[in-house]
Amino acid sequence: MTGGGTGGHVNPAIAIAETIKLNIPGSVIAFVGTPRGIENKLVKAAGYELYHVDVRGLRRSLSFANFKAAYLALTSPGQAKKIIRNFKPDIVIGTGGYVSWPVLRAAASLGIPSMIHESNAYPGVTTRMLARHIDTILLNFEKTAEYLKPLRPKKMVLVGNPLRSGFFASSAKTASASVSVSDAKEGYQKMILSYGGSLGAQHINEAVLAMMRDYTKHHPEILHILAAGSIEWEDANKMFDDYGLRGYPNLRLVEYIYDMPHRMAAADLIICRAGAMTVSEIAAMRRAAIFIPSPNVTENHQYKNARVLEEAGAAVIIEEKDLTGESLTAVVDALLRDDKRRRAMGDAAGAFAIEDANKRIFKEICALTGYKKL
Secondary structure: OEOOOOHHHHHHHHHHHHHHHHHOOOOOOEEEEOOOOOHHHHHHHHOOEEEEOOOOOOOOOOOOHHHHHHHHHHHHHHHHHHHHHHHOOOOEEEOOOOOHHHHHHHHHHOOOOEEEEEOOOOOOHHHHHHOOOOOEEEEOOOOHHHHHHHHOOOOEEEOOOOOOHHHHOOOHHHHOOOOOHHHHHOOOOEEEEEEOOOOOOHHHHHHHHHHHHHOHHHOOOEEEEEEOOOOOHHHHHHHHHHOOOOOOOOEEEEOOOOOHHHHHHHOOEEEEOOOHHHHHHHHHHOOOEEEOOOOOOHHHHHHHHHHHHHHOOOEEEOOHHHOOHHHHHHHHHHHHOOHHHHHHHHHHHHOOOOOOHHHHHHHHHHHHHOOOOO
16 A cells, blocks of 8 residues: 555555455555655554655745655655565555655556555546556546546546545434434534644634634524644634633534544534545535635645535535635525525535445455455
């Protein structure tokens, strides 16, 4: 397995690895990442061996570091070949991030079955570079195939995103198996769930806290939860106190939401970023969402992910440049007043959910390796 740089690349790789382990308990799986990526934390925590290849992404601005990145792009496949020759894998699977380039390119040149999972609506530069070389491209969005066809990939298959099973507890009946929707909602009439990722997003926190001050504190029937993220936690706490929000029982500020599937199942509206995994979770849970795409990601991936759902009537986009407490409140208030529209948005989002993604992915792994489960 290879994929790194962000949790959005690493977590799907771990999910695929776990699917392989579940179906083939005796399999041996290793990861290849960079010495600096988040994979060093996540992969090791998952209990897999991790090898390193020195490769770096290109910066958008002119920088001397780009010369180093270009050099490593040329030399890193050689490093990857040494790892592959020693490990002797039956298949090499990537999930994006620049580290996938040398590893999958090396595997293809050595004649080893190779595939990449592309979770974004618009394919990343790594996927586009590898399209003609690898055997199979697994897609999360059907629309992605349109961008890749001119590159003439050998095979593209729509499989969805591998998610934990809890994210398919999309109905009150399903969610009530462990924590009921009414329990998660704590008796409130409506519930808003807002977050900007595990690290947090300053602009989302500022806008949501302003909305709490000017709107939801005046609506005691609405439970409003904001997960501020680890980096932004201290600043968000100070703003929460400065706005005098601490005494309102319907306003909750937390660092991280640990029971996300159950909270999402209970939410009437979700305010969040638009990373591929987040979008897939929204679809799986069939929830109405306001997406605030990060403007700081390569090729504006998050906006393109969100746009696919917005065009289908499944979400509303507020770009960060237009985000204020006032603009967010206007959209939230309109949606909370329109139950019919929110239900329609949730149903439209659900059309993008592929509940058997893990099964589809394993099927493609078997097809490419010739493995037949006894």
